[in-house]
Amino acid sequence: MELLDILTNPAFWSAVLRVGTPLILGTLGVLLCERAGVLNLGIEGIMVAGAFAGWLTVFMGGSLWLGVAAAALVGGVFGLLHAGLTVALALSQHVAGLGITMLATALSYFGYRVAFPKVSTPPTITPFAEMAWLPLPVLSQQTPLTLLALLLVPAIGWLLYRTPAGLALRMVGENPKAAEAQGLSVLGIRTAAVVAGSALMGVAGAFLTLAAFNAFFFNMVNGRGWICVALVVFASWRPGKALLGALLFAFFDALQLRLQQSGASALPYQLYLMLPYVLSILALVVVARRAAYPQALMKPYRKGER
Numbered sequence: 001m002e003l004l005d006i007l008t009n010p011a012f013w014s015a016v017l018r019v020g021t022p023l024i025l026g027t028l029g030v031l032l033c034e035r036a037g038v039l040n041l042g043i044e045g046i047m048v049a050g051a052f053a054g055w056l057t058v059f060m061g062g063s064l065w066l067g068v069a070a071a072a073l074v075g076g077v078f079g080l081l082h083a084g085l086t087v088a089l090a091l092s093q094h095v096a097g098l099g100i101t102m103l104a105t106a107l108s109y110f111g112y113r114v115a116f117p118k119v120s121t122p123p124t125i126t127p128f129a130e131m132a133w134l135p136l137p138v139l140s141q142q143t144p145l146t147l148l149a150l151l152l153v154p155a156i157g158w159l160l161y162r163t164p165a166g167l168a169l170r171m172v173g174e175n176p177k178a179a180e181a182q183g184l185s186v187l188g189i190r191t192a193a194v195v196a197g198s199a200l201m202g203v204a205g206a207f208l209t210l211a212a213f214n215a216f217f218f219n220m221v222n223g224r225g226w227i228c229v230a231l232v233v234f235a236s237w238r239p240g241k242a243l244l245g246a247l248l249f250a251f252f253d254a255l256q257l258r259l260q261q262s263g264a265s266a267l268p269y270q271l272y273l274m275l276p277y278v279l280s281i282l283a284l285v286v287v288a289r290r291a292a293y294p295q296a297l298m299k300p301y302r303k304g305e306r
Contacts, residue, residue, distance in 0.1 A: 006258045014141040015257075018212065020250030021142075022047070022204040024149040026228035027235065027242040028156055029075075029200030034232055035160065036193035037173040037296040041097025042082050043201045044225030045104030046075045050202030052108040055209035055216040056115065058125045068145070068206050075202020076195045078104050083194040087187055090300035101225070109218060122215035143211040145203070150243075152200075157239040169193055173294035176301040186301050201225070227280070234284050236291045248283065252276030 006012050026043060033040040040046075054071035058064055078100055085096040116123065128143035139147070160166035168189055171179040176186045204224075209216050227249060235241035253276040 003259075006255065010137045011141075012254060012258060013138050015254040016247060016250045017138060017142055017146060018250075019253050020246045021146045021149050022207045022212070022224055023228055023231065023246035023249060024153065024243055025145075025200050025204035025207065026225060027231045027246050028149075028152055028239060029197040029204065030228050030232045031235070031237055031239065031242055032156070032169075032197035032200070033079075033194050034297055035173045035237055035294060036169050036190045037176065037294055037299065037301070038083070038086055038190055038194050039093040039097060039298050040079070040082055040100075040194060040197060040201075041094060041229065042078060042100025042104065042198070043097075043228055044221060044223070045101030045108075046078050046198050046201040047205030047208075047221045047225050048108045049078060049104040050075045050205030051209045051220060052112060052205075052216050053202070054206030055125060056111070058210065059123060064128055064210055067210050068203055071202040071206030071210075072199040073202070075205075076199040078202075079195040079198025080191070082198065083191040086300070087190045087194065090302060093298050093300075112216060112218075122217045124214045125210075127209075127214045128211045145207045145211045148203075149207075153239045153243045160239070170294075172301075173296050176296050176299075180303065186303065190301075201228075204228075230280070230284055233291055233293075234280075234287050236287070237294060245283075249276055249280050252279050 026047060030040060030043060050071035053074040054067035057070040058067040062070070082096055082100050085091045085099075086093045128145060130141050130143060131147065132140050134140040134142075158166075160170060168179065168184050171182075172184065172186045172189045172193075179186055179189070205221060208220055213220070228246075231242060231245040231249065234245040256273065256275040259275075
């Protein structure tokens with residue numbers, strides 16, 4: 001009965017959408033990178049950098065949307081670095097991605113310590129307000145960044161499957177030699193896709209400091225980037241399924257929080273914390289066996305090679 005009360009409460013579904021927003025943005029970012037054939041394991045660090053850059057911009061007097069733009073810019077810069085290492089220099093995408101994660105995270109934490117050397121409590125900002133003007137109860141409790149994330153799903157789907165640019169992007173992720181034969185720049189398209197995807201990852205991190213919370217603190221990304229990488233596989237590299245996967249994980253996460261708060265069970269809280277990850281892994285195992293991944297994913301490409 002208590003589970004039924006949770007599932008019929010509109011506040012629960014509002015929480016699902018709120019928890020799922022950074023996952024939607026991050027998953028779309030990873031999807032753009034991988035559709036072009038580049039694995040970006042730098043997402044965890046890029047989200048941290050985006051969260052810090054967006055929050056610091058607003059704290060220093062900038063507007064909230066300027067903070068979002070700053071987060072996207074910082075994410076794009078790290079994406080450009082990743083593309084330079086993996087696309088231009090054809091280095092290991094795994095190693096480069098993990099290096100980007102460590103670099104971006106370390107620079108963010110260092111920047112925070114330099115800017116606030118004697119602060120024990122994180123300074124706060126005024127975050128995005130809820131969109132109370134919307135008629136739907138679940139959406140009216142969300143911020144504009146959630147609406148942006150939802151709108152980006154069909155927009156990226158349209159880009160990938162209804163435009164020449166999307167066809168070119170998918171082509172370099174499937175058969176870069178054929179793309180080159182058509183006069184397309186594999187280097188340019190892959191770099192653009194990684195920069196754009198990384199910008200979305202930065203915005204995903206900014207959601208945490210500009211909407212979900214009102215401060216920046218260490219470990220706030222808390223593995224969400226790695227979840228996004230797994231969700232792309234769950235989604236079979238399709239934007240619509242990416243939305244579904246992000247909301248599914250958010251559902252389990254919000255549910256375990258409500259179950260912990262209810263105190264109706266004598267089970268250890270660690271089991272509740274495991275719930276969204278275990279169920280997501282099971283769903284991933286079932287779906288991944290039939291997933292059709294981009295054929296050139298993680299394969300370096302050098303122009304003119306045979």
